[in-house]
Amino acid sequence: MLTARYDVLGLRPGDRILDLGCGGGRHAFEAARRGAVVTAVDLDLGELKDVRGLTAQMVAAGEIPDERIAAVNGDALRLPFADGTFDRIIASEVMEHIPDDAGAARELTRVLRPGGTMAITVPSWLPERICWALSDEYHAPFVEGGHVRIYTETGLRSVLRGAGLRPGAAHHAHALHSPYWWLKCAVGPRNDEHPLVQAWHRLLVWDIVEGPLVTRVAEKVLSPVLGKSLVVYATKELS
Numbered sequence: 001m002l003t004a005r006y007d008v009l010g011l012r013p014g015d016r017i018l019d020l021g022c023g024g025g026r027h028a029f030e031a032a033r034r035g036a037v038v039t040a041v042d043l044d045l046g047e048l049k050d051v052r053g054l055t056a057q058m059v060a061a062g063e064i065p066d067e068r069i070a071a072v073n074g075d076a077l078r079l080p081f082a083d084g085t086f087d088r089i090i091a092s093e094v095m096e097h098i099p100d101d102a103g104a105a106r107e108l109t110r111v112l113r114p115g116g117t118m119a120i121t122v123p124s125w126l127p128e129r130i131c132w133a134l135s136d137e138y139h140a141p142f143v144e145g146g147h148v149r150i151y152t153e154t155g156l157r158s159v160l161r162g163a164g165l166r167p168g169a170a171h172h173a174h175a176l177h178s179p180y181w182w183l184k185c186a187v188g189p190r191n192d193e194h195p196l197v198q199a200w201h202r203l204l205v206w207d208i209v210e211g212p213l214v215t216r217v218a219e220k221v222l223s224p225v226l227g228k229s230l231v232v233y234a235t236k237e238l239s
Contacts, residue, residue: 001208002030003173003229004090004119011036015087018111020076021094025051025069029058032068036088039081041074048073076104081111089118093229095159096122096147105163114238120160122151124230127178134185143189156232165234172227175219180204181228 004027011017013035019028022040024047032038032055040051051071059066074080076091076098089112095101105120112118123131128150136142157167180200187194192201207215 001026001174003027003092003121004231005171006031006034008169008171008233009088009090009119010117011088016085017088017090018079018081018086018108020074020079020089020091020108021097022051022071023047023092025054025071027090027092028069029054031088031090032058032064037067038069039086040069040071041079042071043073043075045073077107079107079111083110084113084116085111087113087116089116090121091118092121093123095120095156096128096149096151097145099148101149101159102162105159105165109163109165109236112236114236117233117235118165119231119233120156121173121229121231122156123147124172124178124227125150125152127181127226127228130178131181131185134182135189137189138185151230153230153232156230160232160234165236167232167234170230170232172223172225172230173219174228175222175226176204176207176215177228178226 011031011034015036017031017036017038019031019038019040022028022042025040028038028040028051042048048071055069055071058064072080076094077100089108091108095104098104108118131138132150138146140146140148153170160167183197183200187197191197
């Protein structure tokens with residue numbers, strides 16, 4: 001399940017790409033399959049262990065070369081890379097967790113080469129507002145590591161411009177995920193055993209695995225309004 005669109009990002013074989021806040025590695029693995037050289041960064045050592053394990057499986061299966069993905073522990077405000085290291089950057093569902101989002105945007109800009117592009121994805125304003133209204137357990141300061149702000153597209157673009165980037169195309173994604181999170185917030189974000197939550201989760205798995213026409217059409221029609229994620233693409237100006 002990808003949030004960023006690689007064609008809009010401009011990813012090409014051989015590009016060096018940073019996947020910040022890589023989580024389980026969904027964007028990193030797809031970028032590697034497309035021929036990119038990937039650095040997957042996360043603060044969570046458990047997530048990085050999983051990324052390394054799945055990378056080893058992909059190499060063993062002949063899906064990617066051994067050197068295609070590196071998993072690195074790192075902080076978005078102090079990235080362990082030289083200026084201009086990367087051709088492309090994806091930061092998916094990261095900025096809403098960082099109190100100093102402007103500082104994180106500047107750091108991402110620093111490690112992006114001039115002329116390079118990045119995709120920043122955050123929770124969309126309307127679905128996120130509903131989640132915050134339904135449950136205090138979903139967001140900070142009531143839960144450690146929760147979301148610290150709700151973005152509008154205008155607000156996110158302002159942060160990116162402030163970091164020296166030129167924001168461009170934008171879109172929403174994952175409309176079917178919004179009702180799932182509303183259900184979770186209504187019954188308790190940690191209550192994964194609730195029958196309605198489990199039923200909607202099965203729907204999402206069916207959508208991801210099978211990609212049936214009915215859910216593809218629903219996503220296309222509903223995402224502009226109800227998409228759980230907002231994606232903004234931005235370019236670093238040539239020096």
